[in-house]
Amino acid sequence: MMNWNLYSRGDKFFAIVVSILIGMFTAATLYPFIYIAAVSFSSGFAATAGKVVLTPIDATLEAYKYILAEPMFWLSYRNTFIYTIGGTLMSLAFIIPGAYALSRPQLKGRRFFNLFIAFTMWFNAGLIPFFLNMRDLGLLDSMFGIIIAFAVNAFNIILLRNFFEAIPQSFEEAARMDGANDFQVLWKVYVPLSKPAIATITLFCIVSRWNGFFWAMVLLKSEEKIPLQVFLRHTIANLSDTDEFALNVLDAAYSAETVTAAIIVCSIIPVLIVYPFIQKYFEKGILLGGVKE
Amino acid sequence: MVEEHTTATGLPIEEAVIEAKEAQRHQVKNDRWTRLLDHFRREWQIYAMLLPTIVWFVVFLYKPMYGLQIAFKDYSIFRGVANSPWVGFEHFETLFSNDQFLRAVSNTIKISALNLLFGFPAPIILALMFNEILNATYKRAAQTIVYLPHFISSVIIAGIVITAFSPTAGIVNTVIGWFGLDPVYFLTQPEWFRPIFVGTGIWQEAGFGSIVFLAAIAGVSPSLYESAVVDGANRWQMMWKITIPSILPTILIMLIIRIGNIMEVSFELIILLYQPATYETADVVNTWVYRQGLQSGQYDLAAAAGLFNAVVAFALVMTANSLSRRYSRTSLW
Known part of the structure; x- marks a missing residue:
């Protein structure tokens, strides 16, 4: 039905205009990243004077040298890896068995439990009670607190439960005949059959952990526990109003702008590395999560 | 018998x-x-x-x-x-006579309205345009790029915005300078906050938001288009007469979700972008709660504001869902 050769002259014109518009939007999406990369490789003087447009001016690695020599950068990078890996494993440990149980027709109170979980998507106690609860639990300034408190969310459980429910019962019958219990059925039948859904959830968890900022900023007080995003925020906030940078603008090989840009590049790279894997799954994943209680 | x-x-x-x-x-x-x-x-x-x-x-x-x-x-x-003593509705009375809180409520609604007006149609238009692209490689490459900003953290997004809009170094002021105009310190000017915030939202989410609509378009029966071709319809007519009516239920569902989330402005990005100079247009309920509660320690008052927000949000979601159930027989649950 979409065949270039069958297109009328008007259709061809329309298709070309649309292609150009898409190209423009794509370029506009990509441009800020190119701009930031260009700034990060430019000299501090050129960046501060606003000379960078598309490519690095007076190309230099000074901004990267500055940031890579900063011990806090490495520490926060390590912390982000801990939060991402620990948090994702924690999430899966809760979500997979929980979703399996909720998908079982013989579970008593199944309607109640489903509502109990879905309700939290529509009503949220808010920032203050959540914060006070974390304090009462003794989880302020705790790495474990960050990992456990954001391990589960209703959306991911419902997504996986929907997927489990769609698997025909006949798949587990053979395993049941061999005397498998629920743990074995889950592990040997459901998990292997649900690889796409579990991959989707894993990637959602990884991305949200990697990007997590607000609660890490609020809950963590010790500098040695903060993740990369909080370090990035501190650096951007400090750089824009410290004199250290303002003083030697003229001969600076790096500036607030180039250092900020260099940290941004460093923290985007891991996202770009996992992105092709994410893309393979998220398109399906979103549709899978069709929210129903 | x-x-x-x-x-x-x-x-x-x-x-x-x-x-x-x-x-x-x-x-x-x-x-x-x-x-x-x-x-x-x-x-x-x-x-x-x-x-x-x-x-x-x-x-x-x-x-x-x-x-x-x-x-x-x-x-x-x-x-x-x-064990703290009850005070009834005292905090709510304080809230509703507090100008800053009322301003935050009004800002929340205004920012959401702008998001709805400009941010909601953007992914639909994008999906309709993607549907017209014949070259699969070109389409795939463009999609890969426009989905990407969704996965970037708000700290980085804010860092990019701050750098790009910087008065001396930023590209935006560089371009303004080409036209001989004076530089503008955008992020300190209240009238610029909302356009920048809403525009950033579209840049970050329009591409990713188009996935849902593209899936809906993929579900339209090809026979509809085939018979339209036989009738001599062109692509533009097919888009208006077949594609858009077919994905209308999806559009409606997404609109309902948006309306239900009116109180949920992405305050994380606002915290990263606003400053005292722009509070008058940028401060929303959740950022106000954050400052009053977590920064100034007025937990009870801030919790009351949060509760107000949550109750309104809950009522909106419920209303939107029942409206959808009545008028389109499609509901979220």
Whole structure:
């Protein structure tokens, strides 16, 4: 039905205009990243004077040298890896068995439990009670607190439960005949059959952990526990109003702008590395999560 | 034939039946307990799997709901949630006579309205345009790029915005300079905050948001287009007469979700972008709650503001869903 050769002259014109518009939007999406990369490789003087447009001016690695020599950068990078890996494993440990149980027709109170979980998507106690609860639990300034408190969310459980429910019962019958219990059925039948859904959830968890900022900023007080995003925020906030940078603008090989840009590049790279894997799954994943209680 | 045994044997049999039923009921009652016990003995594993998740929801999401009572209390850290004295609606009275809070409510609604007006159509238009692209490679490459910003953290997004809009170094002012205009310090000017915030939102989410609509378009029956081709329709007409009407239910559902989320402005990005100079247009309920509660320690007042926000949001979601159920027979749950 979409065949270039069958297109009328008007259709061809329309298709070309649309292609150009898409190209423009794509370029506009990509441009800020190119701009930031260009700034990060430019000299501090050129960046501060606003000379960078598309490519690095007076190309230099000074901004990267500055940031890579900063011990806090490495520490926060390590912390982000801990939060991402620990948090994702924690999430899966809760979500997979929980979703399996909720998908079982013989579970008593199944309607109640489903509502109990879905309700939290529509009503949220808010920032203050959540914060006070974390304090009462003794989880302020705790790495474990960050990992456990954001391990589960209703959306991911419902997504996986929907997927489990769609698997025909006949798949587990053979395993049941061999005397498998629920743990074995889950592990040997459901998990292997649900690889796409579990991959989707894993990637959602990884991305949200990697990007997590607000609660890490609020809950963590010790500098040695903060993740990369909080370090990035501190650096951007400090750089824009410290004199250290303002003083030697003229001969600076790096500036607030180039250092900020260099940290941004460093923290985007891991996202770009996992992105092709994410893309393979998220398109399906979103549709899978069709929210129903 | 059916009536035969009732007329012939009459009462005795009826009595016997009643007795039997009575006995059966007793039996059933006893059976229910043994069956329930049997059930748990047989199926304990699925309850064991569910338990951690339920405990997690109680500890991290439902316990804070219990803690919401401080919105009606004079909360003191030393007395704790349960032992602080009740004050009724005092905090709500304070809130509704507080200009900053009222301004935050109004800003929340205004920013959401702008998001709805410009941010909602963007992914639909994008999906319709993607649908017109014939070259699969070009389409794939463009999609890969426009989905990407969704996965970038708000700290980085804010860092990019701050750098790009910087008065001396930023590309935006560089371009303005080409036209001989004076540089503008955008992020300190209240009138620029909302356009920048909403524009950033479109840049970050329009591409990713188009996925849902592209899936809906993919579900449209090809035979509709085939018969339109036979009738001599062009692509533009097909888009308006076939594609858009076919994805209307999806558009409606997404619109309902958006309306239900009017109170949920992405405040994380606002915290990263606003400053005292722009509070008058940028401060929303959640950022106000953050400053009053987590920065100034007025927990009870801030919790009351949060509760107000949550109740309005809940009412909006429920209303939107029931409207959708009534008018389109499609509902979220």
